Amino acid sequence: MLKNTYKYVSLIIITIIVSVAFTGSHSVQSVDDLAYAIALGIDIAEDDNLEVTFQFNIPSANGESGSGESAPSVIDSVKANSIDSAINLMNAYVSKEINLSHCKVIVISQELAQKGIAKEIYSLMNKVQIRPDSHLVITTSTAKKYIESVAPSLENLVAKFYEVLPTSGDYTGYTINAELGEFFNQLLCETCEATATLGNIVQKKEEENTSAEDSSSGGTEGQSNESVSAKNGIENLGVAVFKDDKFVGSLGTEETLAHLLLRNELKNCNISVTDPEDSTKKIDLYLTSNHTARINVSIVNGTPYIKIKIIANTRISSIEDITKDVSDERISKIEEASADYLKELLSNYCYKTSKEYHSDIAGFGRYALKDFKTNTEFEEYDWLSHYQDAFFEISTEVNIKSGFLLTGT
């Protein structure tokens, strides 16, 4: 009798607990009831408020992406004093609840970044929905305009476009794949400063002639004399440099290559060096970074002394006389010219980040850690403020392995 009572009481308790536990799920909306933001743009508005732009994918349209037409997306923006208030406000406006778990990119305007974005980054990292691998772009125009300008020409899905675009740095060396989680870690790092991808709006030719608006966009300082004429509407080229949480400047495509080399993040890319035998001609080399950058930092009389050695392997991509026998002497001249080119590139990068930006974005500080006995000593030394006094000794070595199909070497 008692056993049966015990069983019944247990069953009733379990039923009550389970039903209460799942009662909440009736109020939780299903996937169809959620509005998935794929991009988040943050601009500065009047009175130091934020203008937050949301780009939503329309889920029903995605299923029809096989038709070849781009899936439409909706762009809405709202002004509020914080990201959370903006999300709240937008939730009141759109018919569905906003969900950020598929947010691929966070775009922040340069203007806001110059004032400091620690609060915004903390706020984003504090959200479970936001993934640490969301891409972070600092745009020279407004974030809203950047998002509005996105018009992927080879992708139907904007989300896919956002996912793939930042990875182009892997095979071009022109941009970095800056992720939110990494940026957050860099903000808290005592041995390095933060970087983000630099984004621009690509001006369409007809607009270039008629509109002088946003004359700053479409190119960055230190950029090579190459230009893009494409339909994507945006380009991610270069690096946004931060000192603490403030944007202090940008690096062009060639400096980005140096940045990737020093951080051992370069997979492969093409470089053009001046032909040592004819200064009017260029030789294209395919650079593979099989060796890690050897960096040694020592503190000499309280000043950082940074020794860098880069060994790079290359293959000749294009050279005028590739089909005839290329002598060893010519090869070593090209190797020497390439090494000089890389040395200059690295030197410019190091002194620009040190003397101009005072920002150790390459993370040389981590190599200095071994010179200190305790963390307290390192904290007292304050590496990040001493980086501006750093001296560099750079040596480079380039080995040409061969050509590709037409070796000639």
Added chain:
Amino acid sequence: MTEKKIGNIEAIAVVLTVMINHIILNLPKSIISTTSSGSIINVIFVTLIAFIIVYLISQLLKNFPSLDILDISKFLGGKVLKFIIGALFLCYLIFTISIVLRSFSETLKIIFFPRTPVQIIMLLFLLAIVFVNKLGFQAIARSNLFFMPIILFSILFIFVANFGNYTVQRVFPLLGNGAVSTFLSGISNLFAFGGIAYLYFLPPHLKEQKDYTKIAFSAIGVSGIFLLMSVTTLLLLFPLLTSSEEILPLYLAARFIEFGRFFQRLDAVFVFTWIISMACYLSLALYFATNIFKKITNIQYSKWVIGLIASICFGIALIPQDLKQISFLENNVYKFIILILVIGVGLGILIFANIKNLILQKKKGLSVLPENNKSYERS
């Protein structure tokens, strides 16, 4: 049903589960906040000390085969000492269950169930562990052993899969905040080996008493390796400030894992395995708490004891007001309970009991243990 004994591997998993679950919660974070970049050396150091302590325990227990610390306390100071020691260990276990339950439920609420009241999550856990406890110790030990490889693999996977994200230079300065901090004040990180508490209660449950030393050393060795792995993961992955400020840091480390663009968001799988792991750990802790309660009260009708202790744990778990208080209890109070009760008092009881045994042997010229062994057998 509950009195069946367990094999060596099951016993190793029992001790291991304590440490592994605290690693999942925030043990590595606590260690890193104490010793910063010296954490790797500190973990190696405290593991060596843990080995010495375990060696001492196994040697001291040799004179008391098949007896747990309560029986040894009875031998040393009679029923009063047995009651005091039992009550202390019971309080420790109830405290641990309550804090672990609340801490993990709060974390689950933040990550997965933002709209579910934390009490519901806690109740579901308690239901599971009370049900498992009804099935007996062997069932708990076996299910724990079944899931242990999966849980160990999850930690190993997080360690290996994050290789590409590591900044190796973060191990410098090797001594962190200095030699004193790493080796002297850092010795308090010995609390990481809280599984030692369960070693005091294992002897009566072992099939092979002679393998006790082997079991204890294996459990501490594996625990040390996984602690080292998790501390290394956090130290090399995050800046020091981040490593010491996160909730469930291994979960955050799991969020950084990605293999290309097609193999991402693995963290949900990890959390799923950790929920099972946590349920196994809480079941074990509840079993030992119930067992101690039965022994110190000598109650005949013990059917409702499991539910009673689970209810007490639930009540205590609701006391902390916020995560800050939970974190304080987890990192500070728990640490000192382990150091004082488990290592200090536990070892003290064993040492004095051995001295008493030696004196009695010398006086009577024979050992008094066989009688005590008989007295241990439960009615």
